[in-house]
Amino acid sequence: KAGVTQTPRYLIKTRGQQVTLSCSPISGHRSVSWYQQTPGQGLQFLFEYFSETQRNKGNFPGRFSGRQFSNSRSEMNVSTLELGDSALYLCASSLVAGEEETQYFGPGTRLLVL
Amino acid sequence: GQQLNQSPQSMFIQEGEDVSMNCTSSSIFNTWLWYKQDPGEGPVLLIALYKAGELTSNGRLTAQFGITRKDSFLNISASIPSDVGIYFCAGFYYGGSQGNLIFGKGTKLSVKP
Numbered sequence: 001k002a003g004v005t006q007t008p009r010y011l012i013k014t015r016g017q018q019v020t021l022s023c024s025p026i027s028g029h030r031s032v033s034w035y036q037q038t039p040g041q042g043l044q045f046l047f048e049y050f051s052e053t054q055r056n057k058g059n060f061p062g063r064f065s066g067r068q069f070s071n072s073r074s075e076m077n078v079s080t081l082e083l084g085d086s087a088l089y090l091c092a093s094s095l096v097a098g099e100e101e102t103q104y105f106g107p108g109t110r111l112l113v114l
Numbered sequence: 115g116q117q118l119n120q121s122p123q124s125m126f127i128q129e130g131e132d133v134s135m136n137c138t139s140s141s142i143f144n145t146w147l148w149y150k151q152d153p154g155e156g157p158v159l160l161i162a163l164y165k166a167g168e169l170t171s172n173g174r175l176t177a178q179f180g181i182t183r184k185d186s187f188l189n190i191s192a193s194i195p196s197d198v199g200i201y202f203c204a205g206f207y208y209g210g211s212q213g214n215l216i217f218g219k220g221t222k223l224s225v226k227p
Contacts, residue, residue, distance in 0.1 A: 033215075043157070043202060045215035056206075056213040059115065090156050105156030 002026065004093050004106035012112045018079040021109045025072050025093030029104075031055075032074040034066060035090040037108075046089075049074055078111075086113045116141040120203050120218025126226040127193045135201060135221040136187040143205035144213070146179050146186035151220075152199045160201075161188070198223050 005024040013019050025032050033048035033056075045058035049068035066076040072093075078085055088110050094103040120137045127133055137146070145164055149157035161172050163179035163186060170177055177188045186205070190197055203218040 042219050043204075043217040045204075045217070054212070056215065058214055092156070101159070101162050103159040105158070108156060 004091060004104050006089075006091055006106040006109050008109060009107065010110050010112075012114060013081050014114050015081055015083060017081050018077060019081060019111060020075055020077045021089055021091075021111075023074045023076075023091035023093075023106060025074070025091075026095075026104055029093035029095045030072050031094040031096070032068055032072065033092050033094065034074070034076050035092070036060075037088040037090060038086070046076065081113045083113050086111060116143075116205070116207060116214070116216045118203060118205055118216050118218040120221055122221055123219065124222040124224065126224050127197065128226045129194060131193050133190040133193050133197070133223065134187060135203075136185060137203035137205070137218045138185040139205060139216075140184065141205075141207065142183040143207050143216075144183075145206035146177070147204040147206070147215075148175075148177050148186070148188045149202040149204065150199050151202065157202060193223075195225060198225055 007022045031050045034046040036044045046060055047054055047066050048056040052068045063079045068074045088108045090105050090108045092103050092105040118137050118139050147162050148160045150160055151157040161170050161177040166179055166183045167181045168179040174191045179186055200220045200222050202220050204215050206215045
């Protein structure tokens with residue numbers, strides 16, 4: 001079974017640009033969530049999508065947005081990049097069956113903003 | 115806003131020792147999650163807790179959802195070298211129509227020199 005795939009793996013952008021990251025979940029998983037990880041702020045939750053709808057949302061400004069397609073693939077977009085957006089962006093796909101939740105993270109996209 | 119205090123920040127373990135870490139908050143959470151992250155890897159979900167007072171085990175790991183819904187702890191029994199890594203707690207709460215997930219800063223487990 002293929003794992004969670006994130007593309008690209010590495011990215012360099014300059015301030016003011018925008019970026020789109022992609023996440024393909026494990027087959028059959030309908031929930032995709034996104035996270036930002038930095039040395040200073042640690043792990044932070046961005047948002048979660050389920051069946052193409054944003055179900056939960058973290059405390060990030062509107063420059064951070066996402067969407068989910070009918071095949072459960074998800075994208076997140078960051079507009080007007082700032083230096084502080086440099087981070088590892090992780091996505092995870094989840095499956096809830098009864099009271100059991102399984103969640104798997106992708107390898108992440110490392111974004112550097114110059 | 116909601117904040118989680120995770121302690122200890124770091125600890126050294128010797129093989130065979132039991133390990134305990136916890137997360138506390140002044141806010142109430144609906145779900146507690148515990149993750150482990152190895153260097154260069156994404157986090158791995160270890161245990162999910164959904165009800166106040168719930169005690170759940172996953173092999174040598176045991177976690178509890180505090181009865182006040184403001185805290186959770188994770189115990190590792192008979193630690194082994196592969197337990198080394200960073201452990202994160204996370205609390206999920208509903209705020210209006212959507213929920214949010216807050217992470218602790220992590221507990222770094224290292225092998226005692």
